[in-house]
Amino acid sequence: PDHPIANALLQNRQEPIALFVVPAGADENYEASLNEMIAARPEIGSWVWRVGEGDMPPLPP
Numbered sequence: 001p002d003h004p005i006a007n008a009l010l011q012n013r014q015e016p017i018a019l020f021v022v023p024a025g026a027d028e029n030y031e032a033s034l035n036e037m038i039a040a041r042p043e044i045g046s047w048v049w050r051v052g053e054g055d056m057p058p059l060p061p
Contacts (some may be wrong), residue, residue: 004034009044010060017045017060024052 006018018041020034038046049056 004030004037015045017047020046020048022048022050
């Protein structure tokens with residue numbers, strides 16, 4: 001829970017998308033690591049649910 005990880009990867013599409021679930025109470029270091037992880041793989045889209053901010057956003061189409 002201290003380090004981000006893709007919870008799932010949607011591959012049956014033009015652009016794969018990594019799904020991340022950020023736990024409530026994640027700190028700035030977690031967010032920085034997540035942003036670095038996403039930036040390091042620009043060929044993979046990302047979807048992020050920050051649990052502490054409310055309901056799950058719609059999944060990518």
